[in-house]
Amino acid sequence: MSVIRNEVRRGAYQDSVALMRIARAVQSLDGVEVAGLMIGTPANLEILREADVLGADGESAGPGDIVIALRAKTAAQADAAMAQARQLMDRPRASAGAGQSWQPRTLRSALTETPAANLALISVPGDFAIAEARKAIRLGLDVMIFSDNVPLADEADLKREARDLGRLVMGPDCGTAIIGGAPLAFANVVQRGDIGIIGASGTGIQEVSCLIAQAGRGISHAIGTGGRDLKAEVGGITTLMAIDLLDADPATKHIVIVSKPPAAEVTAKVLERVGRSSKPFTICFLGDAERAMPKNARVVRTLADAASLATGIAATDKAMSAVAARKGVIRGLFAGGTLAAEAQLVVLAAGLEVASNAPVPGSSPHHDLPMQHTFLDLGADEYTRGRPHPMIEPAVRDEPLAAALRDPAVAVILLDCVLGFGGHMDPAGHLAAQLSNRAKNGPTIIASVTGTDGDPQNRAAQVEKLKEVGVRVEASNAAAAEMAARIVRRGR
């Protein structure tokens, strides 16, 4: 039977945003069914009463009081939640003399405050993203839309209008960009340089930019286009504008394009535009490495190959004798969707059959069958409904990882570990904790770490944490997949 807890703060005043944040924080605790923080007016007490979250203590509240009201599954959970609510309410509050400054509430007032701004990063629910983006481009701003769930037709309309206005729209569903050296959303700290990237994939941009940085080279700009820019309905508008921009940028000497294979007519337009540039291009249409290219472009199979070609520095190839062959299957558990796709392509190219919840051409849909090489994109909707993305909350991977460790058919577990701004502060540490007590004769664990030493998580430190628990860390996601494939092929 659920338990109600109320606490009344007499004569207390807090603004709605503060109370909302506290309510949401408490609501997310284990076992909490409902949480509300409201001033104790008769109208609000009625609301709390009807929501079945008001007890005798709360009923005593007056209009000048704040009521903390919650309902949880058990008494212990209710008490824990109330303790958390108290802690949050009692956080020291000082007025703005402490150096905080006013936050504008509309785009126009933000631009009034910061007239030199030339980019708006939009992260609002999808229903409102297009409206905000339109305001931004009409105010003369380029736009990055982090939001997803935007109708495709709206994306196309917006991009056409933006093109007419000479404004760039990165997105929707654009998770990564690096503009003028500034990492935006999920991005990494990489040095400035002369390689530009245009990507329809966030983790694709991250992997390529980090490999370029690890090779000692740098990025001029990494322009995210959003995952659907190369669909027929959108026609590659942002990709084409990005090529124009990087082509005209004197600091950019080599351009890398990363995406899944575009629609046929869009591919033709993009390659035609590439061919008119005087700069060299490296093109990675994941899963499509056979396409004819203009003279100034080369096509590659993997993100790692894209970085190698752009930098002119080949990745080192570890001797196979360093790792023992194993009999069994590969279980790939990925936070990054593009990394899951790339890994599938590498393993398919090695002659193995692959199943996935996000299958690439040549892979089968995942049906949880035994003795299948299975690659799971744990950032896909079925795993993130009501939960954070695994790049933010690595615990999403815990259960599939534990299942793979227990499965006698699994010879190799393949993992990605993505660093950078916006991501979890210690994904390797979390993985290491899950792996530290595994059975000695369990699966071989192979991982890649996408990131740089300059990232908040520090790639070198993250690699070390994984190695300490016996994980084999490869230089790239592609290399890790290749190693996994070799291990099980030799074991057949």
Added chain:
Amino acid sequence: MAVELAAISIGARAARLFSTRIDWTVVATFERSFYMRSGDAFVCIGEPSIGDGPLNVIVAHLPSISIGAPCRIDATSAAVWHVSLSPSLGGEGQGEGRLLAPTPPPATSPAREQGRTSGCPSPSDRPDGRTSSLSPEGAGKREGSNLLKTAMALALPESFIHAIADRAHVSLIHRRARIGIEALQRGDFDLAVTTLAGLGHGLTPSGDDVLAGAMLMLHALGRNGTAATLADAVRRIAPARTSPLSFAMLEPACDGEPNAAVHRAIAALLTGASPNDVIDPLSTIGATSGFDILAGMLIAAAA
């Protein structure tokens, strides 16, 4: 030891309160402002970005100050700010009194084309029940109804929806809000105030802000009789239904005294300006209060 602050500008109501009350204590602190109380009187001390208002005191910089701390305001060099939407009182200015006179519409506006002038309707103007006296017919009503939809879409979800984190209970709040708004629209002010006063989240509950917006708009439209009737209901019923602080903030609206941001928004609305010119100043008021005030303004305008 009391914190002493020098005011740059002070609302006329706040200035009157400081002349009669000596002991003030901080009761709430926020990013850009803090509130002080003396008995049943409240004033808001804030940095310039909060804008002038009847109960606002603007200081150059906010100190770091805690709840319960005593505070004294030196207003000897402050400009006194006062604006009224009621034709019987003064208009905006620093210690002056003049009637509200919104700027005329631009040359291309339907108002000019139709040969009508803008400005606050005379007290004898009454809406005909079909068109709004808000601004010239057609354009004004379209603008008003679009803004009403926008405001309702913004104000209700923004303010009421977050009162309880469990969104399944949002409908409870919406139901009450709808009862109150419909009562307001048909002139059942006792029911409107009983339902809306104290309803919702935040320092000034959303329902209070809707009532404030409605009263201010009625004054701006010259519907002073209706405004007075609603104000009477607010003064009778709201003290028992809402917090002392919020009721103190409602009182200026009862007398047709807006703060500067609301004044700008009302002027924009009356002159058929773009929605942004209405929404932008209101967006500076609190977390959601501005949108709730807008909802009240438009309910009154469209009624």
